[in-house]
Amino acid sequence: MPSEAPPGGSILVVGGTHGNERHAPWLLEQWRADPSSLTDHGFALELVVGNPAALAAGRRYIDRDLNRSFDPVLLADPQQQSLEVLRARALLQRHGPDGVAPALLALDLHSTTASMGNSLVVYGRRPCDLALAAGLQQRLGLPVYLHEADAAQSGFLVECWPCGVVIEVGPVPQGVLRAAICQQTQRALEAALAVLAAAAAGDLRLPPQLVVHRHLGSVDLPRRDDGSPAVLLHPNLEGADWRPLRSSDPVFIDRTGSPVPLGAALPPHLPAQETYWPVFINEAAYGEKGIAFSLTTKESWPVQQPWLQDLVSLSRRLQRGEPL
Amino acid sequence: MPSEAPPGGSILVVGGTHGNERHAPWLLEQWRADPSSLTDHGFALELVVGNPAALAAGRRYIDRDLNRSFDPVLLADPQQQSLEVLRARALLQRHGPDGVAPALLALDLHSTTASMGNSLVVYGRRPCDLALAAGLQQRLGLPVYLHEADAAQSGFLVECWPCGVVIEVGPVPQGVLRAAICQQTQRALEAALAVLAAAAAGDLRLPPQLVVHRHLGSVDLPRRDDGSPAVLLHPNLEGADWRPLRSSDPVFIDRTGSPVPLGAALPPHLPAQETYWPVFINEAAYGEKGIAFSLTTKESWPVQQPWLQDLVSLSRRLQRGEPL
Numbered sequence: 001m002p003s004e005a006p007p008g009g010s011i012l013v014v015g016g017t018h019g020n021e022r023h024a025p026w027l028l029e030q031w032r033a034d035p036s037s038l039t040d041h042g043f044a045l046e047l048v049v050g051n052p053a054a055l056a057a058g059r060r061y062i063d064r065d066l067n068r069s070f071d072p073v074l075l076a077d078p079q080q081q082s083l084e085v086l087r088a089r090a091l092l093q094r095h096g097p098d099g100v101a102p103a104l105l106a107l108d109l110h111s112t113t114a115s116m117g118n119s120l121v122v123y124g125r126r127p128c129d130l131a132l133a134a135g136l137q138q139r140l141g142l143p144v145y146l147h148e149a150d151a152a153q154s155g156f157l158v159e160c161w162p163c164g165v166v167i168e169v170g171p172v173p174q175g176v177l178r179a180a181i182c183q184q185t186q187r188a189l190e191a192a193l194a195v196l197a198a199a200a201a202g203d204l205r206l207p208p209q210l211v212v213h214r215h216l217g218s219v220d221l222p223r224r225d226d227g228s229p230a231v232l233l234h235p236n237l238e239g240a241d242w243r244p245l246r247s248s249d250p251v252f253i254d255r256t257g258s259p260v261p262l263g264a265a266l267p268p269h270l271p272a273q274e275t276y277w278p279v280f281i282n283e284a285a286y287g288e289k290g291i292a293f294s295l296t297t298k299e300s301w302p303v304q305q306p307w308l309q310d311l312v313s314l315s316r317r318l319q320r321g322e323p324l
Numbered sequence: 325m326p327s328e329a330p331p332g333g334s335i336l337v338v339g340g341t342h343g344n345e346r347h348a349p350w351l352l353e354q355w356r357a358d359p360s361s362l363t364d365h366g367f368a369l370e371l372v373v374g375n376p377a378a379l380a381a382g383r384r385y386i387d388r389d390l391n392r393s394f395d396p397v398l399l400a401d402p403q404q405q406s407l408e409v410l411r412a413r414a415l416l417q418r419h420g421p422d423g424v425a426p427a428l429l430a431l432d433l434h435s436t437t438a439s440m441g442n443s444l445v446v447y448g449r450r451p452c453d454l455a456l457a458a459g460l461q462q463r464l465g466l467p468v469y470l471h472e473a474d475a476a477q478s479g480f481l482v483e484c485w486p487c488g489v490v491i492e493v494g495p496v497p498q499g500v501l502r503a504a505i506c507q508q509t510q511r512a513l514e515a516a517l518a519v520l521a522a523a524a525a526g527d528l529r530l531p532p533q534l535v536v537h538r539h540l541g542s543v544d545l546p547r548r549d550d551g552s553p554a555v556l557l558h559p560n561l562e563g564a565d566w567r568p569l570r571s572s573d574p575v576f577i578d579r580t581g582s583p584v585p586l587g588a589a590l591p592p593h594l595p596a597q598e599t600y601w602p603v604f605i606n607e608a609a610y611g612e613k614g615i616a617f618s619l620t621t622k623e624s625w626p627v628q629q630p631w632l633q634d635l636v637s638l639s640r641r642l643q644r645g646e647p648l
Contacts, residue, residue, distance in 0.1 A: 029552060030579065058612070059383070113497040173437040173497030175608030179556040179577055228353060232503040253503055255354065284499035288382070 010044035010321045011196075012095050012103035012164075013189065017067050017110065017157060018285070019054025020174040023181045024109035027189075037190065041197035044321035046095055046103055050157070053083055058175055060285050067108070071155030088157075097162055104318055106164035107192055108157050109185055111172050113284045115239040118184040120144045121166035122212070123156050127304070128163035131311035134210040134303050135195035136165075140188065143242050145279050145296065146212040153218075153289070163314055167192070171239070174284055199308070200315035206303045213242070213277050213296035217270040219262075220290040221252065233282050233292060234259055244275045245295075273297055334368035334645045335520075336419050336427035336488075337513065341391050341434065341481055342609070343378025344498040347505045348433035351513075361514065365521035368645035370419055370427055374481070377407055382499055384609050391432070395479030412481075421486055428642055430488035431516055432481050433509055435496050437608045439563040442508040445469045445490035446536070447480050451628070452487035455635035458534040458627050459519035460489075464512065467566050469603050469620065470536040477542075477613070487638055491516070495563070498608055523632070524639035530627045537566070537601050537620035541594040543586075544614040545576065557606050557616060558583055568599045569619075597621055 013031075015024025028047045031038055038045055049055055051066045063082035070088050074080050095103045105128075110121075120142050122129045133144045145168075147153070158164030167188045172181045198204040221229040234250040245251070247266070250259030262276070273295075280286060281293040337355075339348025352371045355362055362369055373379055375390045387406035394412050398404050419427045429452075434445075444466050446453045457468045469492075471477070482488030491512045496505045522528040545553040558574040569575070571590070574583030586600070597619075604610060605617040 026553065026556075029548075033579075113500055171497075173495075173608050174499060175611065176437055176497075176606055177553060177556060177611075178562060178606070179559050180562070182556060224353075229350065229501060232350075232501060232506065235503050238502060238504075255357075282500055282502070284497050287499065287501075 009097070009102045009104035009317060010046050010095075011193075011318060012046045012048060012106040012161065013038075014048050014050045014091075014106060014108045014157065016052070016055040017050030017108055018060045018065075019051050019056070019062075020058055020060050021111040022055075022175065022177045023111050023169070023172070023185050025049055025055055026177055027109070027182055027185060037186070038193060041193050041200075041319070043193060043196065043318050046101065048091070048095065050091070050108070051084065051087060053087075060174070065285075067110075067157050068153065068155040070157050070160045074155060088160075091157075092160060096160060104162050104314055105196075106158045106161040107189060108164065108166045109189065110166055110168045111181055111185075112168055112170035112280065113173060114170050114280045114282060115241045116143075116145075116168050116170045116279065117242070118142055118188055119168050119242075120188075121168050122146050123159050124148045126163065126310075127307040128310040128314055129165055130210060130301075131199070131206060131303075131307035132163065132165060132192065132195060133212075134206045134307070135198070135204060135311075136188065136191055137210060138207045139191045139195065142188065144210065144212045146214045148215060150215060150217070163311075165192075196311070196315040196318060199311045200319045202312065204308065204312070206308055208303060209300045210303050211298065211300050213279060213298050216273070216276070216295045216297055217267060218289075218291040218294045219251070219265055219267065219270075221292045222265075231255065231260065237278065237281055237293065239281070241279050241281050242277060245278050246275055251293075270295060271297075333421070333426045333428035333641060334370050334419075335517075335642060336370045336372060336430040336485065337362075338372050338374045338415075338430060338432045338481065340376070340379040341374030341432055342384045342389075343375050343380070343386075344382055344384050345435040346379075346499065346501045347435050347493070347496070347509050349373055349379055350501055351433070351506055351510060361510070362517060365517050365524075365643070367517060367520065367642050370425065372415070372419065374415070374432070375408065375411060377411075384498070389609075391434075391481050392477065392479040394481050394484045398479060412484075415481075416484060420484060428486050428638060429520075430482045430485040431513060432488065432490045433513065434490055434492045435505055435509075436492055436494035436604065437497055438494050438604045438606060439565045440469075440492050440494045440603065441467065441566070442512055443467045443469060443492050443566075444512075445471055445492050447483050448472045450487065450634075451631040452634040452638055453489055454534060454625075455523070455530060455627075455631035456487065456489060456516065456519060457536075458530045458631070459522070459528060459635075460512065460515055461534060462531045463515045463519065466512065468534065468536045470538045472539060474539060474541070487635075489516075520635070520639040520642060523635045524643045526636065528632065528636070530632055532627060533624045534627050535622065535624050537603060537622050540597070540600070540619045540621055541591060542615040542618045543575070543589055543591065543594075545616045546589075553611075555579065555584065561602065561605055561617065563605070565603050565605050566601060569602050570599055575617075594619060595621075 247263035
């Protein structure tokens with residue numbers, strides 16, 4: 001006989017999806033010892049380390065990036081038996097929307113070597129995600145990176161739950177634990193729970209506009225035949241995440257020491273823009289993905305009533321779940 | 325018949341002793357393609373990647389830390405067959421003082437997540453190392469971390485050559501390549517070659533004093549039974565390498581959010597001082613070594629004539645070596 005699921009499902013809080021991002025796993029241990037800061041609103045929370053093997057090894061992953069392993073085709077392929085695909089299947093079997101202890105919403109807590117500040121990553125345009133992002137942006141002013149339409153980067157964890165966003169905080173080196181990054185992560189998670197509680201209570205007033213930085217594509221460093229970078233990132237671009245970048249602005253230094261402007265580095269498939277907004281600049285883990293930085297366009301979207309309705313409906317189902 | 329060694333030996337320049345410190349390996353490739361910036365002084369240079377397997381894997385090491393593997397007892401033990409011990413033996417067989425292509429001086433280029441700036445690490449009190457450090461401190465103002473008398477940390481690469489120092493530059497995350505860190509590393513190496521050239525020419529005038537930060541011991545975070553940190557580093561201490569620290573200054577935040585002063589965190593074997601000078605604060609790779617930061621005492625040592633004599637003698641032997 002299948003075990004009885006709670007009526008509303010829970011909120012899945014994941015840390016350590018990447019094993020060298022140490023802040024969220026550290027916070028998970030604090031919250032397990034003392035959950036009081038997260039339980040005010042009566043939601044049932046599942047606190048889960050995404051990739052325990054990678055965390056123990058102090059590495060981003062063992063076989064492949066767990067946060068690119070939630071691809072339906074990959075998950076359904078019996079040939080795929082890497083540690084991370086097995087882990088993705090196990091997480092879904094337990095906490096997926098149809099799992100034995102189902103979650104309806106996933107909050108995946110990450111850190112980055114890039115100067116992203118305290119920020120959100122949203123995948124695609126699900127109304128519920130956009131409402132949650134708008135609520136968080138209103139409370140904390142978080143910038144929102146809207147990732148979509150990039151065939152080279154897919155299989156993100158939160159996409160497998162009905163609603164979910166990534167909380168991304170940086171800069172911090174891989175393997176380092178910093179109090180300030182922990183505090184920012186905790187603040188963002190507490191704000192997300194407060195937004196959901198307000199939605200459940202019918203008290204959530206969203207702002208008229210959601211400002212998103214919509215993903216256009218990524219730019220890599222020119223590389224030698226052996227894959228090593230032939231140039232360096234221009235110092236002006238270091239730490240310049242979320243700041244406007246024009247075609248004439250330097251992005252690389254070539255081996256003679258000369259600056260290379262963005263216009264000369266843009267892949268042909270990227271849409272022409274007067275101004276781009278770069279994100280994930282010089283993220284350590286993206287070298288192997290061929291990403292020196294990603295380019296976005298900054299857009300202001302009217303917040304739509306159906307977004308709020310979806311979030312209200314979801315948050316009420318969540319609040320009928322079992323408390324932590 | 326053994327191959328004939330050059331009469332004076334060469335300078336061994338090592339990068340990538342740790343495979344996730346990417347700046348020096350990147351510079352080695354630049355220098356191999358165009359050695360002109362290093363060849364002005366006529367020294368024979370050997371440009372060597374310390375740990376190619378770890379560099380390819382993007383990890384500090386594969387089996388054990390290469391820069392703790394140059395321990396004579398370890399190297400002589402036939403039971404020791406880890407990748408890094410084998411690599412240490414191979415480097416010594418080729419470029420050790422008695423190797424087939426012997427080097428007399430080793431410059432080992434590192435980067436760190438700690439805010440060490442452009443700095444030198446000297447192991448023990450060999451006159452030649454101290455003279456080189458004094459010459460570099462005079463030219464570039466580099467702070468000098470004098471590491472000695474720590475049984476828990478030994479087997480450093482440069483100790484196996486008659487003279488040698490570590491050039492340590494930070495902060496930079498592991499796995500990230502930054503132009504500014506490359507430039508600082510290159511500047512320190514060029515200055516070291518200029519000091520040696522001046523010594524060989526009889527033109528080196530050392531300063532009257534060498535300022536050293538002498539290692540006293542290391543402090544770890546209090547940990548739980550499973551080894552995970554029970555507290556966080558205090559934000560005041562982040563990035564405060566080389567700055568004075570007193571017993572009443574906070575170094576940790578406990579789980580209630582209260583600051584823990586240095587005085588309450590000092591291991592009993594550390595000598596009492598009015599002021600300590602911390603280094604390698606929150607270096608990512610030192611968590612597994614049980615080091616949250618190391619404490620030094622700042623001392624000003626009169627530069628001694630025999631130091632200079634040793635460096636002059638060595639640099640003249642080097643200059644009789646074969647050019648690159």
